[in-house]
Amino acid sequence: MTALPLMESALLSTAAKSLVQIEFEPTPLIPARPLEAGEQYRFHFDMTKCIGCKCCVVACNEQNGNPAEINWRRVGEVEGGHYPHTQRHHLSMGCNHCLEPSCLIGCPVEAYTKDPATGVVLHSADTCIGCQYCVWNCSYGVPQYNAERGIVGKCDMCHNRLGDGMAPACVAAxxxxxIAIEIVNVAAWRTDYLAANAPGLPSADDSISTTRVTLPENMVPDTDRVDLQHVQPEHPHWPLVFMLVVTQVSIGAFGVLWLLDLFGQGGGLTLGALASLGLAGVSLAASTLHLGRPIYAWRALKGLRRSWLSREVLTLSLFAGAAGAFAGMLLFDLPGRGVAGFFTVLAGVAGVTCSARIYMVAARPAWFTGYTLAEFFSTALLLGPFFVEMLLTQTPGASSPGWVRFVVAGGAAAQLIVQLLKFLWLSGSEAFELRASSLLLSVRLQALLLARFGVLVVAGILLPLMATGTWTITAAFVAALAGEWLGRYLFFVSVVPKNIAAAFTSGERLAA
Structure with missing residues (x-):
């Protein structure tokens, strides 16, 4: 009969009292006071507490009605040390609500806003056209494309729940x-954001992440992500593969047509101008197939102040208009064609530049280089003159000066040099993303890469300089066109983005 008193005595022990004290003094999950001027909310993640249960992931999906494959919050793993003294830690990450959000800066339709009251980066589903440019811009892989809805979505820190005084779903779960919500002084954080960096995360320098990460005190120095070998090719984005190459064919062709007409060195140029104009129209129409909501493509002009995608839409539209005027003046033999041709070429050069700058973002290191700009212009230099040469050789009574073929060969040689230098640069880099891109190209995509090099040499250099037959030139152009499509396919599928660490058992993660 002494069991009950003994149990009651145990409940009054020091250990029990401490347990009760902890239970009734929990760490606050959301701030108790309102924000003051110059402050915003942010996430705090304590790696010492996370057990990798992914309750936060499930709660986020339930709160936002997302399917299982779309996660606005993800849990990854990092590990370090040497057996038997190894460590593994978990890393939970949603949106970092950065001070310089790259998703907001790049969006062509201004679907992103940074709430002036809370600092939360918000996304408008109604405004979004599903271009996925924000996905490429974010170094943390936060925006997620929902193919069923045709739009992108992301964590908004459960903005509505915060407004009602409740913790976000991930925090509460x-x-x-x-995970907790805390207040940060924006000016102070901007000068010292070292606490936003952690193993398994990209550098906060890209966008000044506001998430504060508490790391274990005994974390070993070589701690790194566990998914370093889990990389596979990215989606090819076929409409963009088609559109980029064909627009560059058209731009390069109009450049040659303008010069031929300007110096009176060619006959039968009208057909070439009309055909090149047709290519421009088809390629621009095809570009809308990449959008999740193509009916709202016109909105892409809203972000001209900061989005290269908006600038691409504008410059290529101007190019198409100027090209139409130049082609019409050729057709009706009107004066002033030189001026129209000049503005056509000027708009085309601006268009190719804007197209390249779209992809030159810090979150995609293999694209974030001058090689991207050189690759796009080399395509125009190779295929544009080649297209004109093919048409002129097929047109009775038309003629083409010999220098056009040398330009074709020069464009192919330039492209070959660019690709070789880029591959050497990727292979020699110490950055994980760049090394992974080179491994994709040299192992999984090796046959396609070698085929691209072979097409450049044979169809781009040798045949234009040596071939005399009409149909040989035509076949060489078709092969060169296919080779550039292959090159643009490799451009998209071989890029490995910056991202947060994934779980070891999550399988191969998409490259972008």
Whole structure:
């Protein structure tokens, strides 16, 4: 009969009292005071508490009605040390609500806003056209494309729940209290954001992430992501593969047509101008197939102040208009064609530049280089003159000066040099993303890369300089066109983005 008193005595022990004290003094999950001027909300993630249960992931999906394959919050893993003294830690990450959000800066339709009251980066589903440019811009892989809805979505820190005084779903669901909302002074954080960096995360320098990460005190120095070998090719984005190459064919062709007409060195140029104009129209129409909501493509002009995608839409539209005027003046033999041709070429050069700058973003290191600009212009230099040469050789009574073929060969040689130098640069880099891109090209995509090099040499250099037959030139152009499509396919599928660490058991993650 002494069991009950003994149990009651145990409940009054020091250990029990401390347990009760912890239970009734939990760490606050959301700030108790309102924001003051110059402050915003941010996430705090405590790696010492996270057990990798992914309750936060499930709660986020349930709160936002997302399917299982779309995660606005993800849990990855990092590990380090040497057996038997190894460590593994978990890393939970949603949107970092950055001070310089790259998703907001790149969006062509201004679907992103940074709430002036809370600092939360918000996304408008109604405004979004599903171009996915924000996906490429974010170094953390936060925006997620929903193919069923045709739009992108992301964590908004459960903005509505915060407004009602409730913690975000992920914060409330965490059984260990590893995620919390806290207040940060924006000016102070901008000068010192070292606490936003952690193993398994890209550098906060890209966008000044505001998420504060608490790391274990005994974390070993070589701690790194566990998914370093889990990389596979990215989606090819076929409409963009088609559109980019064909627009560059058209731009390069109009450049040659303008010079031939300007110096009176060619006959039968009208057909070439009309055909090149047709290519421009088809390629621009095809570009809308990449959008999740193509009916709203016109909105892409809203972001001219900061989005290269908006600038591409404008410059290529101007190119198409100027090209139409130049082609019409050729057709009716009107004066002033030189001026119209000049503005056509000027708009085309601006269009190719804007197209390249779209992809030159810090979150995609293999694209974030001058090689991207050189690759796009080399395509125009190779295929544009080649298209004109093919048409003129097929047109009775038309003629083409010999220098056009030398330009074709020069464009192919330039493209070959660009690709070789880029591959050597990727292979020699110490950055994980760049090395991974080179491994994709040299192992999984090796046959396609060698085929691209072979087409450049044979169809781009040798045949234009040596071939005399009409149909040989035509076949060489078709092969060169296919080779550039192959090159643009490799451009998209071989890029490995910056991203947060994934789980070891999550399988191969998409490259972008």
């Amino acid at each position: 965490c059984p260990e209290g590893a």
